[in-house]
């Protein structure tokens with residue numbers, strides 16, 4: 001300490017001071033977890049087997065990702081050098097923005113969408129330009145095209161999108177890439193497995209297209225933090241400069257080959273979720289609850305002004321769901337993750353009971 005007698009805390013950059021806090025409602029989640037779009041059961045038995053075999057000495061070494069990257073690349077049909085493994089898609093977003101977004105640049109975002117795009121953009125010096133979807137929450141293609149400027153540097157779209165569950169078509173994605181050749185078009189396919197359509201095959205052919213995938217959802221490995229980004233060699237060259245060489249830990253790297261090998265488990269889980277989604281959507285329709293059509297493992301529903309009471313009522317019945325009322329264009333909405341058919345029968349029950357209770361207590365409106 002110097003002679004002044006008081007500690008002075010260093011002040012963060014102005015952009016950090018201005019950031020909005022993002023606090024996902026973690027903690028006390030010992031219930032049916034339909035709030036984070038996770039796999040609601042488990043990862044595959046083979047992955048658990050590998051986990052049991054990891055030796056203490058293996059953990060003393062820094063992780064080496066190259067051989068696993070090559071394996072995942074050939075699994076996805078992309079050329080070596082086009083793929084980088086990441087600490088979840090979140091790290092892919094962070095690194096991509098740090099690589100491309102500078103002062104005077106614009107990040108173009110259709111909203112509502114995944115919150116972390118804005119969080120990571122606000123650490124850069126770029127400006128975020130949001131494009132609001134219409135009331136149907138469909139992908140706002142024409143409005144996005146109209147918002148492209150010479151400063152647009154990155155366009156980020158989640159496909160399927162969260163929280164809406166809506167999708168952009170392949171033609172729309174190609175159209176956007178063509179209309180903004182000076183920008184990176186980042187397509188976040190975190191929920192690809194529940195949609196079944198991808199543009200990963202266009203990587204390297206559409207020169208400004210980058211695509212991300214995760215093992216957090218269908219594969220049930222959210223806690224392991226593993227995802228990936230693919231793009232043209234040139235882009236990935238710069239991405240590799242920015243990313244930490246050790247951000248994907250050796251436990252995740254050890255498990256990934258087993259996760260990919262055991263395709264049967266993931267296919268089974270996806271099939272179960274799709275069947276449960278159809279049943280749950282029918283249950284919502286039968287109950288007269290407005291919903292948006294979803295191509296992902298969740299569905300957005302409109303509750304109205306009593307959304308928080310319904311979330312609390314479902315929690316009391318042991319079912320966690322996510323209040324999305326604060327998202328742009330989602331007033332009064334909650335998002336419900338789709339699990340297995342049995343889990344969703346329980347969820348539909350809890351939802352109906354929470355709604356009935358409110359109707360009894362003076363109505364939902």
Ligand code: PMP
Nearest residue numbers: 088089090114158190214216227
């Ligand atoms: N993208 C979207 C659209 C998401 O909803 C999520 C997770 N909620 C992520 C990325 C983050 O994925 P990861 O766990 O791989 O970081």
